[in-house]
Amino acid sequence: MADPSSYRPKPGQIPDSPGVYKFRDEHRRVIYVGKAKSLRQRLASYFQDVAGLHPRTATMVTTAASVEWTVVSTEVEALQLEYSWIKEFDPRFNVKYRDDKSYPSLAVTLNEEYPRVQVMRGPKKKGVRYFGPYGHAWAIRETVDLMLRVFPVRTCSAGVFKRSAQIGRPCLLGYIGKCSAPCVGRVTPEEHRELAEDFCDFMAGRTGTYLSRLEARMREAAEDMEYEKAARLRDDIGALRRAMEKNAVVLADATDADLIAVAEDELEAAVQIFHVRGGRVRGQRGWVTDKVEAVDTGGLVEHALQQLYGEEKGEAVPKEVLVPALPEDTAALSEWLAERRGSQVSLRVPQRGDKKALMETVHRNAQQSLVLHKTKRASDLTTRSRALEEIAEALELDSAPLRIECFDISHLQGDDVVASMVVFEDGLARKGEYRRFQIKSFEGQDDVRSMHEVVSRRFRRYLQEKLKTGEWSPEDGEVPEEDDGRPKRFAYPPQLLVVDGGQPQVAAAKRALEELGVDDVAVCGLAKRLEEVWLPGEDDPVVLPRTSEGLYLLQRVRDEAHRFAIQYQRNKRAKRLKSGPLDEVPGLGESRKLALVKHFGSVKKLRQATIDQICEVPGIGRKTAETVAAALAGAVPAGPAVNTATGEIIEDETPAPAGASSERGTEQ
Numbered sequence: 001m002a003d004p005s006s007y008r009p010k011p012g013q014i015p016d017s018p019g020v021y022k023f024r025d026e027h028r029r030v031i032y033v034g035k036a037k038s039l040r041q042r043l044a045s046y047f048q049d050v051a052g053l054h055p056r057t058a059t060m061v062t063t064a065a066s067v068e069w070t071v072v073s074t075e076v077e078a079l080q081l082e083y084s085w086i087k088e089f090d091p092r093f094n095v096k097y098r099d100d101k102s103y104p105s106l107a108v109t110l111n112e113e114y115p116r117v118q119v120m121r122g123p124k125k126k127g128v129r130y131f132g133p134y135g136h137a138w139a140i141r142e143t144v145d146l147m148l149r150v151f152p153v154r155t156c157s158a159g160v161f162k163r164s165a166q167i168g169r170p171c172l173l174g175y176i177g178k179c180s181a182p183c184v185g186r187v188t189p190e191e192h193r194e195l196a197e198d199f200c201d202f203m204a205g206r207t208g209t210y211l212s213r214l215e216a217r218m219r220e221a222a223e224d225m226e227y228e229k230a231a232r233l234r235d236d237i238g239a240l241r242r243a244m245e246k247n248a249v250v251l252a253d254a255t256d257a258d259l260i261a262v263a264e265d266e267l268e269a270a271v272q273i274f275h276v277r278g279g280r281v282r283g284q285r286g287w288v289t290d291k292v293e294a295v296d297t298g299g300l301v302e303h304a305l306q307q308l309y310g311e312e313k314g315e316a317v318p319k320e321v322l323v324p325a326l327p328e329d330t331a332a333l334s335e336w337l338a339e340r341r342g343s344q345v346s347l348r349v350p351q352r353g354d355k356k357a358l359m360e361t362v363h364r365n366a367q368q369s370l371v372l373h374k375t376k377r378a379s380d381l382t383t384r385s386r387a388l389e390e391i392a393e394a395l396e397l398d399s400a401p402l403r404i405e406c407f408d409i410s411h412l413q414g415d416d417v418v419a420s421m422v423v424f425e426d427g428l429a430r431k432g433e434y435r436r437f438q439i440k441s442f443e444g445q446d447d448v449r450s451m452h453e454v455v456s457r458r459f460r461r462y463l464q465e466k467l468k469t470g471e472w473s474p475e476d477g478e479v480p481e482e483d484d485g486r487p488k489r490f491a492y493p494p495q496l497l498v499v500d501g502g503q504p505q506v507a508a509a510k511r512a513l514e515e516l517g518v519d520d521v522a523v524c525g526l527a528k529r530l531e532e533v534w535l536p537g538e539d540d541p542v543v544l545p546r547t548s549e550g551l552y553l554l555q556r557v558r559d560e561a562h563r564f565a566i567q568y569q570r571n572k573r574a575k576r577l578k579s580g581p582l583d584e585v586p587g588l589g590e591s592r593k594l595a596l597v598k599h600f601g602s603v604k605k606l607r608q609a610t611i612d613q614i615c616e617v618p619g620i621g622r623k624t625a626e627t628v629a630a631a632l633a634g635a636v637p638a639g640p641a642v643n644t645a646t647g648e649i650i651e652d653e654t655p656a657p658a659g660a661s662s663e664r665g666t667e668q
Contacts, residue, residue: 004061008047016040019071020081022089023064027465027492030089032060032293035078037329039069054294060093075332076339083306095269095289095303105283106131106140108153108200113189114161114182115196117144117153124311131203131282148178150214150236151199154192155179202240204277204315211240255279257320258308259350259359262300263366264291270370271304274362277318286369302327309340317341322350322359383549384427390550391496394542395535397522401496402426405458406557407509408500409439409450410565416573417445419454420565423494424557433492436568448504455497455512462493463516494521500558502527502534502541510536526558585631592619596628607632 019039023032036042046067050058072078086094107120111127119137124130144155154161156171156179164170164183174181182192202210214237221230259274268290275283287304295303301323309317317340326349327333337345350356388400404424411417419437423430437454497513499505506525513521524542525534531551532541544551581603582593599617600606606614606628614625 004047004050004064007064007066009043009067014040014043014069015071017071018073018075018078019069020078020085021067021069022085022091023060023093024066024068025063026065028066030085030091031064032091032093033082033085033089035075035082037075039071043067043069056093056291057294060293063093075329076335079306079329079332079336083310086306087310093293095291095293095295095300104137104140106144106203108196110193110196110200114154114192117148117155117196117199129200130316131200145178146239147199147202148173149239151195151202152178152180153196153199154182156183203282211237214240255320255355256318257322257355258318259322259355259362260301260304260308260324261359261362261366262297262304262324263363263370264297264300265370268370268374269300270366270373271300272362272366272369273304273308274358274365275318276358284365286366288369288373297325298327301325302329302333305333305337309337313340314342317345319343320346320348322348322355324359324363325349384553387427387549387553390544390548391553394533394544394550395496395522395524397495399495401494401522403492403494404496404498404557405494406498406500406561407451407454407458408558408561408565409447409454410562410569411445412569412573416569417443417450418565418569418572419450420561420568421454421458422557422561422564424553424560427553429560434564436564438572447501448508451499451501451505452508452512455499455509456516459513459516459518459521463518493518497521497523498554498557498561499523499525500528500561501525502532506534506536526554528558531555581632582628585628588624588628592617592624595619603632 016038018035018037020033020035021039021043022030025031034042046053046057046061050062053061070081072081085091104119104121107118108129108131109116109118109127110129111125119140120128120130148155152173155173156164160171161183164174164181168184170179170181170184170186173179174184174186180187180192180195182189187195198210214233218230218233218237221227221233255276256278257276259276261272263270263272268288271287271289273285274281275285287307289300289303305321305323305327317337319341321337326347330347334345334347337347350359385400388402391397392400402425406422406424407419409417409419417439419439421435421437423433435458437457439450439453441453442449497509499509502525506523509525510523513519513523523536526532527534527541532543533551533554534541544554582588582596595617596606596614597603600609609629611622611625611629614620614628615622620628
């Protein structure tokens with residue numbers, strides 16, 4: 001625990017101007033980001049008597065080891081920079097909202113030649129028009145089913161669309177009139193796009209004009225005695241009205257607004273958002289957060305606005321945002337929202353009427369969300385805490401192992417030997433910190449030697465990160481690259497290191513730590529046969545009860561490491577098996593490999609080509625052509641393939657080489 005006075009800036013050193021500041025811990029990780037109208041006044045408030053600070057603020061300043069700041073010209077710039085840094089560094093003491101569920105949205109893929117209507121979850125994609133989010137996917141499908149009668153837009157997948165185009169017959173929706181069947185040319189791409197845009201306009205709330213147009217066409221058809229057409233238009237109008245009834249009118253003046261409500265206690269806060277478009281509730285979503293910093297309702301609203309609109313532009317930001325309390329920098333936030341929308345945005349607290357009544361409804365939803373979250377998390381937290389306590393007691397650790405790392409070795413009969421490292425914090429998987437290794441120091445099968453290499457490499461990187469703080473001095477004098485505050489691959493040490501295996505693997509991991517001088521990390525192994533826990537230097541294992549939550553957590557960690565290692569080993573083997581003779585040509589990338597195979601049709605024909613013919617391929621120079629020709633001449637072609645049913649010899653038509661797969665988190 002650091003003393004804030006040890007890193008307090010000197011008097012007069014802090015400028016009296018707007019800016020953004022960062023607190024860093026002893027490992028140079030950014031742990032808190034904030035903004036201020038006056039950096040001097042705001043930072044001075046952190047360096048008063050620790051006893052007088054809010055408990056969460058006191059924890060932050062005693063965890064930090066340094067503070068730095070960046071001066072900006074306006075408060076809006078400070079707001080933008082604060083949002084960017086929070087997103088980039090993910091500081092542990094900043095409020096971070098997390099969705100309590102993955103909400104589905106209605107999406108129209110306007111970025112395709114034939115736009116498709118579908119249910120989508122996850123991050124938004126460029127060129128796709130979104131409506132929602134909704135509470136349930138079935139609600140979207142019911143609405144779409146009603147509207148396809150009037151707007152027969154494509155809803156099928158790319159595979160179904162392609163197959164229908166090949167066989168010249170539409171799918172069932174095309175036969176029953178719920179798809180305009182662009183796959184078989186019933187409508188042109190322009191006509192289908194017009195249908196999709198009409199669909200989007202109707203979903204965006206511009207319903208009155210379209211309904212009036214349909215009613216006029218229905219009356220004209222009736223006057224012309226085209227009764228079947230009039231009946232069809234009547235049914236279309238009825239379908240659209242039923243779709244509209246699913247979203248009841250809540251604001252009579254056709255308001256476009258987002259209503260944000262907050263329910264909170266001392267430890268947590270829940271945020272609910274209602275998206276109102278054209279006076280109707282078009283979507284709803286909710287967030288929950290731990291109050292890791294001292295923040296009031298206005299501060300929670302500010303963080304919610306940053307997360308909600310930080311990646312949005314244009315009409316995704318409504319004309320009006322209604323909140324339960326105004327943030328401290330209301331003017332700067334309003335200007336920031338206006339910049340994102342491209343026009344004025346009203347940020348205010350509703351005082352009376354329908355909007356205030358609807359805000360009360362949103363607040364009740366937020367309260368229910370908070371109660372439900374606390375009910376779920378109570379049992380979950382209790383179970384995880386008990387598991388960590390049982391592990392600490394069984395292994396005689398000084399405290400519960402809040403960070404556990406597990407290593408596993410995987411191979412196939414000694415080939416493609418790889419290793420995995422998975423990370424669990426507070427009993428939960430941190431998949432963003434998983435790592436993969438290729439065994440480099442030797443070839444063949446030796447799990448013990450592989451474990452020693454992997455653990456050595458992991459903690460050697462950790463010691464390099466500690467060099468910055470002066471806590472470790474490498475003998476070779478190596479200096480790592482400049483630290484920019486982002487979490488490094490191996491910057492955080494675990495309290496417990498688990499290996500998949502028994503005594504030999506545990507001994508290898510412990511020896512690797514001792515060779516590097518790391519003596520503050522506990523080591524154990526979990527053997528699969530009897531689920532025994534092995535400790536270094538012990539002849540007998542630690543046996544945890546089968547019903548133990550601690551054993552269950554260790555099994556989860558071990559199984560996750562095993563799964564992750566096998567996945568990488570299989571991918572690596574598949575890539576090796578798919579490789580062809582062109583993969584051995586030095587300096588020949590994927591693009592030029594594909595260009596060569598596409599130009600000649602197969603590797604066999606490329607092997608028969610002259611150097612001058614190879615030079616005709618765009619992007620292939622004479623030197624590269626000579627290298628390709630030499631490599632293919634030295635490669636021994638495989639024997640001819642035979643069709644076992646007919647006895648026919650199949651010509652070698654080697655397809656384009658498979659693209660190299662990018663493995664996230666691989667430590668080469």
